[in-house]
Amino acid sequence: QVQLVESGGGLVQPGRSLRLSCAASGFTFSSYGMHWVRQAPGEGLEWVSGINTGGDYTAYAESVKGRFTISRDNAKNTLYLQMNSLESEDTAIYYCTGPGFGSWGQGTQVTVSL
Secondary structure, X not given: OXXXXXXXXXXXXXXXXXXXXXXXXXXXXXXXXXXXXXXXOOOOXXXXXXXXXXXXXXXXXXXXXXXXXXXEEOOOOEEEEXXXXXXXXXXXXXXXXXXXXXXXXXXXXXXXXX
């Protein structure tokens, strides 16, 4: 079955960086676009970023544009989210999702705080 496993979250100070990873299995990873979605404490889900199958088209929410970079390694069946210049507002649980938002990982907590 489809399995998505996120990793790389943690506690980081404002202005620092983190890289999230999502290991995919149970489907042909290279055939599907993938997304990152986050949920801040007490808030609903917020779409963060998406990438097409080949990795040459990406899209970002305005709140992260210019700071976050989504990428993928189809040979490793892995999705990434490089997060730079982190802000306290980025504190959330980050989920990878696909294909077509049909499957979700367990999430990884990112906390940005002094």
